[in-house]
Amino acid sequence: MTKARELAKLGEVMTNSQIGGRRNIIINGDAQCWQRATSASSTGYTSVDRWSYYAPSSLAISRSTDVPTGFQYAISVGGGGDSSGITQKIEASTCKQLVGKTITVSFYLKQTTGSGTDKIAVALSRADSEDNFGGTTSISSQTISTTSSYARYTCTFTSLPSEVANGLQLTIKSNGSGSVVYLITGIQLEVGSVTPFEHRSFGEELQLCRRYYEKTDIIQYHVITRYAGDAGGRVANWQTKQIMRADPAVSATGSWSSAGGFAGTPAILSIEKDNVALHQTGTHAVNTSVYLQGGVLEFDAEL
8 A cells, every 4th residue: 555545544544533623512621711700609601611500509610620631620510409510502503413423422520529320410402493492302311420539421322313403402410419519521522432532722712612702801992983974972893803603692891981081881882793883872072082991891692
């Protein structure tokens, strides 16, 4: 066999065996990105990017540096009662490839409170209509038995239904009553059998997260101007760093400066997937400008 044919064969083996990149369908599976906060005590999208959190009581989710070898952060999930856990919703455009396929979910987990037999459940559901997770239908679930030391767990799901093309929901949660605390990282969902966790750079992972949520740093000296032919409100444009999944919900939070040459908290005038028009209400002279400063903008297009 010539060298060229050997290389071609190696490429084929790598592709078929999923050794190559772009295997992990999960975003932020190694918990690198925490744009909202590094800890929270409320449900929903409150801390770690792309993961929605739920617990019936004693709510606590946070970033941890207690990790298995090769990782920087883990998600510490705490709660009281059944089903304390995290969920990621995967949009339909990514899920078309999964129809009829076998997939494997894998992750590293240690349970410091409440470990034992069948203590963690891994559940798959699909959206009832495309990218609409207001209604979901269960596909399958499995349980795993845990200890207080890190181990890598795998769950295989076969012959995914055609409706998975509407979008897939992965939930990893406690199974049974009582208080739980567990640490989890290296979450991977891939077609076929399990392979090593696919590490991506922080910059790449952050850009993937920003398709769904973006939070600015504290804004400094962003000019807002009255350009029109008569007096009126001032307008400024802000562009997101990523084209978002859908027109986002936009909020202006924080401490916006309002004295002197500053505009105060802006109103939201119009929204697109990659930019927003900010508005200083009131009557202002033509070709006059002030600054937006001190607050932050949040853009939310989560599923």
